[in-house]
Amino acid sequence: xxxxxxxxxxxxxxxxxxxxxxxxxxxxxxxxxxxxxxxxxxxxxxxxxxxxxxxxxxxxxxxxxxxxxxxxxxxxxxxxxxxxxxxxxxxxxxxxxxxxxxxxxxxxxxxxxxxxxxxxxxxxxxxxxxxxxxxxxxxxxxxxxxxxxxxxxxxxxxxxxxxxxxxxxxxxxxxxxxxxxxxxxxxxxxxxxxxxxxxxxxxxxxxxxxxxxxxxxxxxxxxxxxxxxxxxxxxxxxxxxxxxxxxxxxxxxxxxxxxxxxxxxxxxxxxxxxxxxxxxxxxxxxxx
Amino acid sequence: xxxxxxxxxxxxxxxxxxxxxxxxxxxxxxxxxxxxxxxxxxxxxxxxxxxxxxxxxxxxxxxxxxxxxxxxxxxxxxxxxxxxxxxxxxxxxxxxxxxxxxxxxxxxxxxxxxxxxxxxxxxxxxxxxxxxxxxxxxxxxxxxxxxxxxxxxxxxx
Ligand SMILES: Cc1cc2nc3c(=O)[nH]c(=O)nc-3n(C[C@H](O)[C@H](O)[C@H](O)COP(=O)(O)OP(=O)(O)OC[C@H]3O[C@@H](n4cnc5c(N)ncnc54)[C@H](O)[C@@H]3O)c2cc1C
Ligand code: FES
Numbered sequence: 470x471x472x473x474x475x476x477x478x479x480x481x482x483x484x485x486x487x488x489x490x491x492x493x494x495x496x497x498x499x500x501x502x503x504x505x506x507x508x509x510x511x512x513x514x515x516x517x518x519x520x521x522x523x524x525x526x527x528x529x530x531x532x533x534x535x536x537x538x539x540x541x542x543x544x545x546x547x548x549x550x551x552x553x554x555x556x557x558x559x560x561x562x563x564x565x566x567x568x569x570x571x572x573x574x575x576x577x578x579x580x581x582x583x584x585x586x587x588x589x590x591x592x593x594x595x596x597x598x599x600x601x602x603x604x605x606x607x608x609x610x611x612x613x614x615x616x617x618x619x620x621x622x623x624x625x626x627x628x629x630x631x632x633x634x635x636x637x638x639x640x641x642x643x644x645x646x647x648x649x650x651x652x653x654x655x656x657x658x659x660x661x662x663x664x665x666x667x668x669x670x671x672x673x674x675x676x677x678x679x680x681x682x683x684x685x686x687x688x689x690x691x692x693x694x695x696x697x698x699x700x701x702x703x704x705x706x707x708x709x710x711x712x713x714x715x716x717x718x719x720x721x722x723x724x725x726x727x728x729x730x731x732x733x734x735x736x737x738x739x740x741x742x743x744x745x746x747x748x749x750x751x752x753x754x755x756x757x
Numbered sequence: 758x759x760x761x762x763x764x765x766x767x768x769x770x771x772x773x774x775x776x777x778x779x780x781x782x783x784x785x786x787x788x789x790x791x792x793x794x795x796x797x798x799x800x801x802x803x804x805x806x807x808x809x810x811x812x813x814x815x816x817x818x819x820x821x822x823x824x825x826x827x828x829x830x831x832x833x834x835x836x837x838x839x840x841x842x843x844x845x846x847x848x849x850x851x852x853x854x855x856x857x858x859x860x861x862x863x864x865x866x867x868x869x870x871x872x873x874x875x876x877x878x879x880x881x882x883x884x885x886x887x888x889x890x891x892x893x894x895x896x897x898x899x900x901x902x903x904x905x906x907x908x909x910x911x912x913x914x
Contacts, residue, residue: 629910654837656903656906656907657833657834657835657907658833658834659831659832659833659834660824660831660832660834662834663820663862663863664837665820665837665839666822666834666835666836666837667836667837667899667903668899668902668903668906670899671899671903674841675839692906692909693906696902
């Protein structure tokens with residue numbers, strides 16, 4: 470693909486933030502009926518840039534378009550770039566269909582990420598709804614890699630139905646660990662499911678954490694994050710230590726186009742992670 | 758004053774369940790006298806949709822699935838209820854019939870309060886009855902919020 474090859478600067482030239490870098494799909498793992506994880510490697514053999522948990526890339530499907538996708542890999546191993554994509558529209562559907570050996574464009578990483586330093590020494594509550602787990606996975610891996618830096622770790626993961634749960638095997642391995650507690654719940658299920666059914670907020674009373682010394686990371690549908698943030702604040706977790714990852718449609722990803730405007734902020738530049746204290750008023754209003 | 762610390766064998770200490778924390782001793786005594794302990798094995802039904810709602814359940818341990826018939830298809834679990842939670846309000850609202858099936862998902866122990874006696878206790882002591890309603894409304898609200906999210910299908914925008 471000549472347009473793409475020419476987009477990659479030769480050694481030493483600072484990369485143009487607008488130009489995607491070609492990555493080869495190394496592996497494609499089907500997570501659910503409509504969601505896949507793509508493992509990507511730069512085609513030029515160099516290392517992908519390091520990233521912070523919660524950051525995202527703009528991922529380009531040539532000839533189709535570009536979408537923001539959170540990085541779901543291990544921050545300690547940036548050489549393995551991982552993205553989990555749900556086929557939700559034209560671009561994501563095409564991206565989710567990318568087969569091993571195919572090329573996609575990547576620019577980033579962008580965004581502020583989860584403020585891991587503000588969680589040090591604290592109990593951590595992680596609440597993921599649906600495709601909210603992939604952006605939280607790097608934060609979880611970081612906490613597990615430096616477990617002594619943090620207090621208790623409580624994870625609540627909710628999805629629409631049992632077949633919609635992503636990272637199933639990994640979640641099972643987390644369940645077996647003694648240094649974290651994970652509760653999985655779904656909105657509705659058939660008879661074969663013996664787990665919990667209900668809102669993620671209904672699982673909070675079973676989570677063990679000391680609210681005043683807790684930090685919380687939330688990612689998922691906005692209404693779910695709003696209900697969870699409210700419940701956590703009510704339980705005594707300070708609003709400026711409840712962090713939400715917001716989703717807005719993006720175009721440039723670098724604060725130039727205004728597409729991702731959310732009140733006074735641009736989600737790509739000032740977020741996607743914001744403290745609840747800064748969002749509360751905006752979240753309660755519609756159409757912002 | 759009635760000594761509530763030492764329950765007589767015929768009185769279930771319902772105040773041990775969070776739902777009944779903080780009620781008057783007399784009310785607890787009256788309601789506790791109408792309660793009994795029940796156990797269900799995994800997959801055993803507590804009750805079926807459409808049948809008379811004759812009890813209010815306080816879950817002590819275990820887990821119960823509330824199921825609805827999904828338009829002729831296989832039943833759908835719409836909520837699970839575990840220890841320290843309560844089951845249902847159909848016992849309070851006419852026509853006093855269950856709106857769903859309840860099935861134990863694992864061995865479950867609960868306190869079952871006779872619905873007619875509970876309604877009579879509420880009518881006899883409106884202040885305690887009001888307190889009970891205030892405890893029950895959040896249970897209803899959660900079910901409503903859940904139903905709203907299920908209708909919105911928020912995970913699939
Ligand atoms: C910071 C950030 C991180 C993100 N991380 C991820 C991630 O990790 N994984 C991920 O999968 N996504 C992620 N997203 C979302 C992603 O960027 C896209 O918004 C999403 O993939 C949909 O883009 P699309 O262009 O494919 O769909 P769009 O065309 O924008 O469609 C989006 C919605 O419109 C509906 N729609 C589309 N076409 C039609 C049609 N013809 N008729 C009716 N309805 C239609 C779809 O059903 C869908 O609900 C993230 C977004 C942000 C901002
Ligand atoms: S996507 Fe352009 S400003 Fe955020």
